[in-house]
Amino acid sequence: MPSPELSADSGSTVGVSGPDAVRLSGITKRFPGVVANFDISFAVKRGTVHALVGENGAGKSTLMKTLYGMHRPDEGTIEIDGTPVSFTSPADAIKVGIGMVHQHFMLADNLTVWENIVLGAEYITGGFRPKAAIELISEIGAKYGLYVDPTRLVESLGVGDRQRVEILKVLYRGAKILILDEPTAVLVPQEVDELFGNLRELKREGLTIVFISHKLDEVRSIADEITVIRRGTTVGTADPKRVTNRQLAELMVGSALPIPELRDSTVTTHPVLDLASVTVQEENGRAVLSDLTLTIHAGEVRGIAGVEGNGQAELVDAIMGLRPLAHGTVTLESVDITRAATRTRREAGIGFIPEDRHRQGLILEGKLWENRILGHQTRPPLASGVMINRAAARKDTQRIVDEFDVRTPGIEVTAASLSGGNQQKLIVGREMSGEPVLLIASHPTRGVDVGAQAAIWEHLRRAREAGLAVLLISADLEELIGMSDTLSVILRGRFVGEFDPRTVTPEELGIAMTGGEVAGGTTTESVASSAVTDSERGGAR
Amino acid sequence: MNGRTKFLLAVAAPVGAAIIAVIVTSLVLLATGHSPGDALDAIVGAFGQNRTLINTFNVAANYYLAAVAVAIGFKMNLFNIGVDGQYRLAALLAAWVAGMSFMNGLPSVLRIVITILVAMIVGAAWASIAALLKVTRGVSEVISTIMLNAIGLALGAWLLSTDHLAVAAGNNVSTQPITEGGTIPTIAIGGSSTPLYPMIGLALLVGLIYAFLLSRTVFGFSIKATGMSESAAVASGINVKKMIFAAMLLSGAVAGLVGMPELLTGREGAFSLNFPTGIGFIGIAVALLGRNHPVGMILASLLWSALDASSNSLQGADIPKELVTIMQGVLLFAVVIAYEIVRRARRRLEQRTVARTLAAAPPPGGGDPDAGGFGGGGRDDGPDDPLPAGPGTPDLQKAVSS
Numbered sequence A: 001m002p003s004p005e006l007s008a009d010s011g012s013t014v015g016v017s018g019p020d021a022v023r024l025s026g027i028t029k030r031f032p033g034v035v036a037n038f039d040i041s042f043a044v045k046r047g048t049v050h051a052l053v054g055e056n057g058a059g060k061s062t063l064m065k066t067l068y069g070m071h072r073p074d075e076g077t078i079e080i081d082g083t084p085v086s087f088t089s090p091a092d093a094i095k096v097g098i099g100m101v102h103q104h105f106m107l108a109d110n111l112t113v114w115e116n117i118v119l120g121a122e123y124i125t126g127g128f129r130p131k132a133a134i135e136l137i138s139e140i141g142a143k144y145g146l147y148v149d150p151t152r153l154v155e156s157l158g159v160g161d162r163q164r165v166e167i168l169k170v171l172y173r174g175a176k177i178l179i180l181d182e183p184t185a186v187l188v189p190q191e192v193d194e195l196f197g198n199l200r201e202l203k204r205e206g207l208t209i210v211f212i213s214h215k216l217d218e219v220r221s222i223a224d225e226i227t228v229i230r231r232g233t234t235v236g237t238a239d240p241k242r243v244t245n246r247q248l249a250e251l252m253v254g255s256a257l258p259i260p261e262l263r264d265s266t267v268t269t270h271p272v273l274d275l276a277s278v279t280v281q282e283e284n285g286r287a288v289l290s291d292l293t294l295t296i297h298a299g300e301v302r303g304i305a306g307v308e309g310n311g312q313a314e315l316v317d318a319i320m321g322l323r324p325l326a327h328g329t330v331t332l333e334s335v336d337i338t339r340a341a342t343r344t345r346r347e348a349g350i351g352f353i354p355e356d357r358h359r360q361g362l363i364l365e366g367k368l369w370e371n372r373i374l375g376h377q378t379r380p381p382l383a384s385g386v387m388i389n390r391a392a393a394r395k396d397t398q399r400i401v402d403e404f405d406v407r408t409p410g411i412e413v414t415a416a417s418l419s420g421g422n423q424q425k426l427i428v429g430r431e432m433s434g435e436p437v438l439l440i441a442s443h444p445t446r447g448v449d450v451g452a453q454a455a456i457w458e459h460l461r462r463a464r465e466a467g468l469a470v471l472l473i474s475a476d477l478e479e480l481i482g483m484s485d486t487l488s489v490i491l492r493g494r495f496v497g498e499f500d501p502r503t504v505t506p507e508e509l510g511i512a513m514t515g516g517e518v519a520g521g522t523t524t525e526s527v528a529s530s531a532v533t534d535s536e537r538g539g540a541r
Numbered sequence B: 001m002n003g004r005t006k007f008l009l010a011v012a013a014p015v016g017a018a019i020i021a022v023i024v025t026s027l028v029l030l031a032t033g034h035s036p037g038d039a040l041d042a043i044v045g046a047f048g049q050n051r052t053l054i055n056t057f058n059v060a061a062n063y064y065l066a067a068v069a070v071a072i073g074f075k076m077n078l079f080n081i082g083v084d085g086q087y088r089l090a091a092l093l094a095a096w097v098a099g100m101s102f103m104n105g106l107p108s109v110l111r112i113v114i115t116i117l118v119a120m121i122v123g124a125a126w127a128s129i130a131a132l133l134k135v136t137r138g139v140s141e142v143i144s145t146i147m148l149n150a151i152g153l154a155l156g157a158w159l160l161s162t163d164h165l166a167v168a169a170g171n172n173v174s175t176q177p178i179t180e181g182g183t184i185p186t187i188a189i190g191g192s193s194t195p196l197y198p199m200i201g202l203a204l205l206v207g208l209i210y211a212f213l214l215s216r217t218v219f220g221f222s223i224k225a226t227g228m229s230e231s232a233a234v235a236s237g238i239n240v241k242k243m244i245f246a247a248m249l250l251s252g253a254v255a256g257l258v259g260m261p262e263l264l265t266g267r268e269g270a271f272s273l274n275f276p277t278g279i280g281f282i283g284i285a286v287a288l289l290g291r292n293h294p295v296g297m298i299l300a301s302l303l304w305s306a307l308d309a310s311s312n313s314l315q316g317a318d319i320p321k322e323l324v325t326i327m328q329g330v331l332l333f334a335v336v337i338a339y340e341i342v343r344r345a346r347r348r349l350e351q352r353t354v355a356r357t358l359a360a361a362p363p364p365g366g367g368d369p370d371a372g373g374f375g376g377g378g379r380d381d382g383p384d385d386p387l388p389a390g391p392g393t394p395d396l397q398k399a400v401s402s
Helices: A006-010 A061-066 A091-094 A114-119 A129-143 A159-172 A189-204 A218-221 A245-253 A312-320 A340-347 A357-361 A369-373 A390-403 A419-432 A450-466 A475-485 A506-513 A526-539 B004-033 B036-046 B050-073 B083-097 B101-104 B107-135 B142-159 B200-216 B218-228 B230-235 B240-257 B259-267 B279-289 B295-314 B322-360 B394-399
Strands: A023-030 A035-044 A049-053 A076-079 A083-085 A096-100 A179-183 A208-213 A227-229 A234-236 A271-281 A286-295 A303-305 A325-330 A352-353 A437-444 A469-473 A485-490 A493-501 B166-169 B170-173
Touching: A023 A061, A035 A061, A035 A076, A035 A227, A049 A061, A049 A129, A049 A218, A061 A179, A061 A208, A076 A091, A076 A129, A096 A159, A114 A159, A114 A218, A129 A159, A159 A179, A189 A208, A189 A218, A208 A218, A218 A245, A218 B230, A227 A245, A227 A419, A234 A245, A245 A450, A271 A312, A271 A469, A271 B240, A286 A312, A286 A325, A286 A469, A286 A493, A286 B394, A303 A390, A303 A475, A303 A506, A312 A340, A312 A352, A312 A437, A312 A469, A340 A352, A340 B004, A340 B230, A352 A419, A369 A390, A369 A419, A369 B218, A390 A419, A419 A450, A437 A450, A437 B050, A450 A469, A450 A475, A469 A475, A469 B142, A475 A506, A485 A506, B004 B036, B004 B322, B036 B295, B050 B083, B050 B200, B050 B259, B050 B279, B050 B295, B083 B142, B083 B240, B083 B259, B107 B142, B107 B240, B200 B218, B200 B240, B200 B259, B200 B295, B218 B230, B218 B240, B230 B240, B279 B295, B279 B322
Parallel strands: A035 A234, A049 A208, A049 A227, A096 A179, A179 A208, A303 A469, A303 A485, A352 A437, A437 A469
Antiparallel strands: A023 A035, A023 A076, A076 A083, A227 A234, A271 A286, A271 A325, A485 A493, B166 B170
């Protein structure tokens, strides 16, 4: 059990006395073959924001589904406001005042805001009474500072507004306890700030919020108390005022975190990739990459920092030949490949770890060894002439599974059955096969567990020592600073600065990423400035 | 997932669908005042005759060829509805070439090869119109092939007149009949008035090539990869437009073969107004039923053709032969639904098996001492011990409450 003394430390925000709003004791949930939750216990005080953190797959969502009545626990009890409850469906949970805001919005685009809110809850206004419903919604909106025009069509709303509609939906049903499942996953930093403002408002009004996330900066800024889940069970409760990101992360994974860092410089003078005045335009003629010039040498990791959506994806596409250039040239090992097809570029030795592994990196329904062939389908040992060499594909897949520690029962299972980290290790292993000269690594450790992260970093280091040139794009500034030999900052499709990762601070990088001046410290975009704040926190360890 | 479960899952869908089809058809029979028992007797009785059996095989060969043509498209998420128009136009022009007088001087094998080649080229050419539209203008092949069917029908009717490619034959018009040596002799079977068509061999050969192409070649891999994830295929350097074009052409070429058994072994030896139509659409059904699998489609085409063959004996028992159509329709519906259910079940099962295998035996170097005990009990201390065996720092101890 979390100790009551701790909550006293966490400040005046926690002041409501009486029984805990939510108390889970000894919750165990088994699915055939796996135990998703084991002996989970924690309590949430009324009028607080309680964060539940844990790695992907740690069992957070299963637990919340239990609390929301989507399935029943095999063991353990749930108490709401001191009364034991047993839910057979979410309707039961809603009745006692629990509301859930799902990570993926469940809204009908072609209906208006009020229609979406009322849908399935017509009984609240005693039948279908639009006027009364709209009034009630406006009232709730005003009370909690969550105003969205009830008559607007949902399809015309931005992501932040849609989320507010989801929250209104549960408030409309009388929720006093809100479960938010990774609510910030789809939001830009500015919207995250707005959401947190809303949550604080809700808290002031006495509502209780259970906040699920794995973004530690956010958790520490919003939560009154943090419960950490690892491998399906609660491993501790922490005070957000006193715990650091690293401590939390280590608690989440149960071991010391890997540190991204390079050993001695291996940068040579041999240029592998040369971009000269590369310009990419959208169909309407707007430039998404303007006049980029860049050289990466053998044994060099070139990091690209930038707020997402500033041309990183287009840069990757330009190098991979997935998008035509308006101007400029791309040269690989002194060969002009500006007009070469993607296949030719891959055959010339470009490895590619895509940003979205499900979309570009894998055939999810394909077996592991079939995925090994992907991108290498024209090269030995996987192909001999027009034929696929299935034996060689299987053998080399087994090699990758062994060398890169891909946790799988075998190579005949589909890629979809592996966890994200293992899928990524398979991709990294594949892209480092066939002796590439250049590796494009786009968010190589995004969404993978720390074990996989450490392994991927180690493989990058080794490949770099062996003379591989790497283009590293990442949103994780710590990774960028630690793993790069040189750092470029990209903003609105242009390189706006070059930094030495040995001396640069995350703050400086963040300011450059958002278009501010390093000396003056003026930032031009508020969206970007909150990204800076995040990265500051991320880096200040 | 062990081999037995895998096999059971694979068989469950078609068998389940067949049972549902039988039940629904029986209900229809009862509702219309017929006896399902009589119908069954009639069908079983029909297959007591060699003639029905032979007929089933002959027709199945046509269906199989059409199914392979459709399946090539399906593997790439291309829906070639135009097989019907492709094979009819191909058969017409191939029959016209085969009936030309210069052919008489050529050796028999060459004549047959030329006829087949012409059919394949015409089929591919007709399909290439849809392919070209798709690749250059993004026109959906579903729409364009349907429209090309209509155009092909009109074009065929226009060509099949005595002003152009046809000659009058009684009150029928047909292309110049192929003279002896240009056709393939049939195989007479004892006890059956219908001979066996040797073109079954052609269908099997096409099936073999189809299987080989898909599983063993770079081209086949690219087709499958594009079909399963176009975005991943593009990122892997597969030229998707080229693949669409090639697959569509190949599909058209195989479609061109659909009319060959009838033309080269049929009674008329010519393309006439009586030339069978609609096989292209049956091919879609057979490909769905056989899941684009080379062997699955053999079984599906046999089943479809057997149902067709039984329709005559049903009439003999005073049961409307439309019953067969109902049964085929229900079968198709049930099978498509059953496959989807099995596909999902299989994926869930596999994910679960993978999770279980990994949970049971963490590979060496897994690092976490909890791994083995996860779910295996022995964790009575639970959350009261915030730092179980973890290498926590003293700072962490302070920050974390018990």
